[in-house]
Amino acid sequence: MTDPLDPRRNPLDPSSAAPFDPEIDPSLDDTARRVAEALNAYATTVEPSADAYARLATSVAAARTRTEERSSLSERLRRGGALSGGRGGQLGLVASMAAVAALGVGAMVVFQGTAAEEVTSSSFPAQAQVQVPVETETIPSTTQAPPEDSGPVFTSPEAGPDTTVEAQVDIGQTPEQAVRAFLDAVEPDGRADVVTDVVIDGPTAVVVALGADGEPIGVIAELQLVEEELGGGSSTWRVQGATSPLLAVDRPAGENTLTSQAVRVTGTATGVPATDLEVVLISTFDGRTLATVPVVDPSVDPEPADALVDGESPRPAESDDASADPLEVLTTPFSVRVPLANHTRAWLVVRSTTAEPGTATPFAARLVSVEAVPEATAFRVIRIPADDPDGGLNLRAEPGLEAERLVSLPVGSVVLRRAGLPVDTGERVWWPVTAGGVDGWVASAYLGGGDAEGQPGARATAEVTLAAATGGALPVGARPFTPGGTFDVVVDGTVHTVDADSLRMAEGWSAPIEGLDRSLLDVLGPVPAEVFEELAVERGRPFVDPRSADVADGWFGGLPIYTVRVATADGERLHHWVLDGRANGSVTVLGVIVEDVA
Amino acid sequence: MMHLAALAMSSTHEAAAPASSFDLPALYDEHYRSLVKLASFYVDDRETAEDVVQDAFLKLVSGRYSINPGGEGPYLRSAVLNGARTQLRKRKVRRAKQPEPPGLVAAAEDDVVDAAERARIVAGLRKLPSRQAAVIVLRYYLDLSEREIAETLDIAPGSVKSHAHRGLRKLRTQLEASS
Numbered sequence: 001m002t003d004p005l006d007p008r009r010n011p012l013d014p015s016s017a018a019p020f021d022p023e024i025d026p027s028l029d030d031t032a033r034r035v036a037e038a039l040n041a042y043a044t045t046v047e048p049s050a051d052a053y054a055r056l057a058t059s060v061a062a063a064r065t066r067t068e069e070r071s072s073l074s075e076r077l078r079r080g081g082a083l084s085g086g087r088g089g090q091l092g093l094v095a096s097m098a099a100v101a102a103l104g105v106g107a108m109v110v111f112q113g114t115a116a117e118e119v120t121s122s123s124f125p126a127q128a129q130v131q132v133p134v135e136t137e138t139i140p141s142t143t144q145a146p147p148e149d150s151g152p153v154f155t156s157p158e159a160g161p162d163t164t165v166e167a168q169v170d171i172g173q174t175p176e177q178a179v180r181a182f183l184d185a186v187e188p189d190g191r192a193d194v195v196t197d198v199v200i201d202g203p204t205a206v207v208v209a210l211g212a213d214g215e216p217i218g219v220i221a222e223l224q225l226v227e228e229e230l231g232g233g234s235s236t237w238r239v240q241g242a243t244s245p246l247l248a249v250d251r252p253a254g255e256n257t258l259t260s261q262a263v264r265v266t267g268t269a270t271g272v273p274a275t276d277l278e279v280v281l282i283s284t285f286d287g288r289t290l291a292t293v294p295v296v297d298p299s300v301d302p303e304p305a306d307a308l309v310d311g312e313s314p315r316p317a318e319s320d321d322a323s324a325d326p327l328e329v330l331t332t333p334f335s336v337r338v339p340l341a342n343h344t345r346a347w348l349v350v351r352s353t354t355a356e357p358g359t360a361t362p363f364a365a366r367l368v369s370v371e372a373v374p375e376a377t378a379f380r381v382i383r384i385p386a387d388d389p390d391g392g393l394n395l396r397a398e399p400g401l402e403a404e405r406l407v408s409l410p411v412g413s414v415v416l417r418r419a420g421l422p423v424d425t426g427e428r429v430w431w432p433v434t435a436g437g438v439d440g441w442v443a444s445a446y447l448g449g450g451d452a453e454g455q456p457g458a459r460a461t462a463e464v465t466l467a468a469a470t471g472g473a474l475p476v477g478a479r480p481f482t483p484g485g486t487f488d489v490v491v492d493g494t495v496h497t498v499d500a501d502s503l504r505m506a507e508g509w510s511a512p513i514e515g516l517d518r519s520l521l522d523v524l525g526p527v528p529a530e531v532f533e534e535l536a537v538e539r540g541r542p543f544v545d546p547r548s549a550d551v552a553d554g555w556f557g558g559l560p561i562y563t564v565r566v567a568t569a570d571g572e573r574l575h576h577w578v579l580d581g582r583a584n585g586s587v588t589v590l591g592v593i594v595e596d597v598a
Numbered sequence: 599m600m601h602l603a604a605l606a607m608s609s610t611h612e613a614a615a616p617a618s619s620f621d622l623p624a625l626y627d628e629h630y631r632s633l634v635k636l637a638s639f640y641v642d643d644r645e646t647a648e649d650v651v652q653d654a655f656l657k658l659v660s661g662r663y664s665i666n667p668g669g670e671g672p673y674l675r676s677a678v679l680n681g682a683r684t685q686l687r688k689r690k691v692r693r694a695k696q697p698e699p700p701g702l703v704a705a706a707e708d709d710v711v712d713a714a715e716r717a718r719i720v721a722g723l724r725k726l727p728s729r730q731a732a733v734i735v736l737r738y739y740l741d742l743s744e745r746e747i748a749e750t751l752d753i754a755p756g757s758v759k760s761h762a763h764r765g766l767r768k769l770r771t772q773l774e775a776s777s
Binding site: 028031035039043046047049055057063 | 623626630638639645647648651655660715719720723734735737738763767770
């Protein structure tokens with residue numbers, strides 16, 4: 001029985017006229033009451049275990065130790081100039097990235113600092129967690145100023161194959177079980193469910209990620225197995241070796257989701273042209289290929305995406321080590337931007353497009369660094385202040401209603417977020433943006449998807465986010481367009497019909513659209529989940545949380561697609577809804593791809 | 599133009615600094631028990647529920663997320679809800695073909711609510727869409743206000759009502775069908 005003194009809990013008295021839960025439909029009152037009673041009664045049957053606190057305290061202490069170890073690693077990297085300092089006032093995202101070291105064959109070493117406890121580090125302990133603030137310039141650097149020179153996040157080309165992670169595994173396990181325990185330890189999210197093929201050859205094991213179709217995608221780990229006698233006839237396996245870098249982007253609910261994110265992967269191709277290489281992101285969750293980004297010739301590709309972010313693109317890896325090695329006939333530096341979806345946990349694999357996938361050393365690349373770069377972020381003016389005399393949104397020189405007005409932006413204008421943190425002046429939250437080449441500040445509430453608090457949940461940045469998210473993520477044959485057909489792209493309310501055959505793979509799927517330099521998709525803003533319940537009728541199948549990996553009709557750059565069949569006068573069309581379920585709890589339609597069906 | 603140098607990376611130890619500032623015993627006393635109960639609505643057994651809660655605490659003290667003072671409770675709650683849901687999803691796959699777990703053990707002191715109905719309601723709750731279930735649990739078990747629920751789940755206050763409404767309607771249908 002619930003607390004009899006609680007007036008809300010005690011309307012069991014049928015004579016009580018007050019509704020049980022005034023917010024809810026009175027006809028559901030009885031159900032609400034029964035549910036409340038059932039939950040409270042059920043809760044009385046559950047109590048924490050006696051040693052709960054002891055276990056918690058132990059885990060917390062262990063976690064703190066690991067954090068300290070990571071900090072000392074960061075310090076070492078920082079001293080070496082590899083990590084730049086800076087203080088993130090705003091947690092745009094957390095990108096946990098592997099500390100990397102190139103092996104002779106080009107494999108990378110990763111150590112997840114937050115890995116399970118049995119993982120210990122021999123010499124190079126680990127992944128550092130890096131937070132990528134949206135900007136650090138304007139943050140008062142009370143503790144330390146950002147260093148002048150911001151090098152790659154992780155650089156340790158001199159670390160050799162000895163740079164290893166070790167995992168001690170339980171007694172009685174087979175080598176394969178040992179390898180899987182190792183993977184579980186390295187991927188601490190407990191989601192190392194990626195389908196893998198473990199090829200054990202004597203003391204070595206190669207872990208190959210398999211795609212949904214069971215085809216090998218790439219090698220994610222090369223490991224050594226050492227059997228250790230424990231005495232008494234029992235033995236255990238020590239597993240050590242190198243895995244691909246593990247990238248993790250996680251924006252906790254409630255975080256500002258305005259920035260999209262990418263990593264820049266730099267390295268050198270040895271023995272093969274760099275353009276034969278591609279960078280693949282393999283989901284640790286289900287082995288899906290989240291992105292396939294071909295390495296393009298830097299002299300051909302001006303990398304427009306970076307130009308938005310940064311006038312100085314990161315330099316390709318220095319190739320001085322090529323001259324140091326007379327045996328290397330062809331060493332080409334490469335640098336490629338790999339887009340990351342809002343929530344990503346993925347192995348990063350560089351492979352050769354010409355080599356047999358799944359072979360032990362399928363690539364001839366030496367990675368130098370994996371470096372987080374923020375994506376340019378674009379928004380749209382979706383409404384304007386009712387009382388504005390110019391009928392536009394003011395771009396101001398400074399945050400604040402009193403600041404000088406620079407430009408009046410009509411509805412539909414695209415603004416790009418500049419470096420800098422938002423400023424809350426009390427009556428408005430101001431964002432640093434660039435519009436039409438003019439730098440200034442706008443009130444965020446008027447930008448696409450924004451709400452009154454200036455925390456737009458919708459990433460009104462579809463043109464950038466989606467274009468970035470499409471970074472080659474769809475393997476050929478899996479793209480949501482029928483070859484030979486057409487699809488519509490909605491930009492600013494205008495429908496552009498595009499030949500599916502004109503799609504090309506560059507930094508992402510894109511197609512030439514007159515007047516646009518990128519394929520833009522319309523932003524519909526956040527859509528309450530209810531809408532999808534209604535759409536489900538149309539679709540014939542329920543919409544569910546798009547975060548669960550197994551329910552979508554397809555994938556678009558790691559984002560789930562739901563396809564709705566719509567009858568038209570001419571026949572049928574497929575509406576592919578590209579969704580992100582993480583924005584402020586509601587489902588956001590990042591774009592709709594409309595496909596004609598013959 | 600954003601200069602690359604401006605994109606300074608911040609290593610965790612700065613962010614992790616507040617980790618030690620958490621008063622673990624106090625947090626434990628205040629939240630642990632209720633969180634285990636909260637998680638238990640989602641997962642079948644206490645051990646899993648506790649694991650979920652322990653993970654949430656670890657996440658909190660990891661220093662990876664910036665938490666406003668006083669925000670620990672809401673943070674823990676949402677971490678538990680998310681964690682429990684992940685567990686539930688994993689379970690769903692594992693026991694797709696298995697029968698429903700046996701009914702819950704009736705507490706001896708509880709003689710008002712029929713244990714069978716209680717089990718039905720909790721089982722029904724687990725079948726609801728996650729947000730609807732979460733809203734119902736937060737509202738009718740934790741007695742959170744609409745606004746608090748909206749903050750915990752990071753949804754609009756208006757959606758709280760509609761989720762609660764839909765969820766209750768579904769539960770009612772289930773209860774009617776089973777009685």
